[in-house]
Amino acid sequence: MGVRVTDLTEADIPGAVSAIQEAFADDPYNNWVFDKSKFNPQRNAASLGIRCRWGIRNGIFQVAKEGGSHEILGVAMWLKAQRTDQPISWHDWFEGWRLWFNQVGMNLWYGRGGLIVKRYYIWKEAQAKVQSQVWTDPRGYYFLNIMVVVPGAQGRGIGRQMMRAVTDRADAEGLPCYLESSRDEPNMRIYGRFGFRFAAELECDDNGDAIRLFAMVREPGAGPQSQPPPPN
Numbered sequence: 001m002g003v004r005v006t007d008l009t010e011a012d013i014p015g016a017v018s019a020i021q022e023a024f025a026d027d028p029y030n031n032w033v034f035d036k037s038k039f040n041p042q043r044n045a046a047s048l049g050i051r052c053r054w055g056i057r058n059g060i061f062q063v064a065k066e067g068g069s070h071e072i073l074g075v076a077m078w079l080k081a082q083r084t085d086q087p088i089s090w091h092d093w094f095e096g097w098r099l100w101f102n103q104v105g106m107n108l109w110y111g112r113g114g115l116i117v118k119r120y121y122i123w124k125e126a127q128a129k130v131q132s133q134v135w136t137d138p139r140g141y142y143f144l145n146i147m148v149v150v151p152g153a154q155g156r157g158i159g160r161q162m163m164r165a166v167t168d169r170a171d172a173e174g175l176p177c178y179l180e181s182s183r184d185e186p187n188m189r190i191y192g193r194f195g196f197r198f199a200a201e202l203e204c205d206d207n208g209d210a211i212r213l214f215a216m217v218r219e220p221g222a223g224p225q226s227q228p229p230p231p232n
């Protein structure tokens with residue numbers, strides 16, 4: 001039986017959270033934004049769980065599973081395209097606050113769990129700067145927040161299958177997609193296969209301890225791209 005891509009459900013959350021934790025264990029962004037000596041996996045799982053519940057209601061959060069198995073092989077978390085020239089809806093405003101209150105509750109319960117708050121805001125600022133330059137289409141962008149395939153299942157086409165579940169929809173609607181990759185190699189090459197091209201670099205610098213993130217955009221209907229190297 002083949003791999004199925006389905007919408008994330010409440011029952012999938014524990015498996016989705018461990019797939020993300022496994023695939024991101026040595027991710028450059030995670031290594032920078034967390035003090036690994038204080039990293040609390042329970043707090044991180046609670047935080048991802050809150051995000052998953054928000055995504056079930058508001059995003060396009062999907063999982064890949066083999067045949068009839070419940071084992072999660074891949075997770076993709078997309079934010080829907082939102083017009084940038086209109087105010088957000090009351091529903092989105094309420095959901096934003098609901099997410100925030102849940103996160104505050106989690107921080108009160110667990111503490112920061114190694115999260116370096118200053119660096120989180122350095123990243124958010126760099127992200128806002130790049131998006132204001134790169135997001136030129138007022139109809140908005142499908143934003144791929146997280147895509148992971150568990151290490152043992154990588155390279156089997158599961159990433160492509162999850163990607164197509166949303167890029168086909170974006171193509172049908174004539175809308176662009178956007179992502180931020182925390183690795184240049186091999187991820188930019190992989191995303192290039194899906195039609196993304198390098199758009200801008202996010203510079204996240206905490207007094208010389210810096211990481212680079214690579215913003216990529218996919219125009220509707222784009223085929224495989226050959227990637228120009230990001231600037232040094």
Ligand SMILES: CC(C)(COP(=O)(O)OP(=O)(O)OC[C@H]1O[C@@H](n2cnc3c(N)ncnc32)[C@H](O)[C@@H]1OP(=O)(O)O)[C@@H](O)C(=O)NCCC(=O)NCCS
Pocket residue numbers: 023024145146147148149150153154155156157158159160161180181182183186187189190191193
């Ligand atoms: C990036 C990731 C999601 C891709 O998923 P995947 O299931 O391994 O990818 P696929 O097998 O569907 O391959 C997709 C395409 O990339 C190519 N590819 C896969 N691995 C590659 C590699 N190491 N180098 C170059 N190209 C590669 C494949 O050939 C395929 O192209 P094609 O279909 O045109 O032949 C997965 O490898 C992953 O989870 N990595 C770790 C976590 C991460 O970095 N996530 C991204 C940050 S948000």
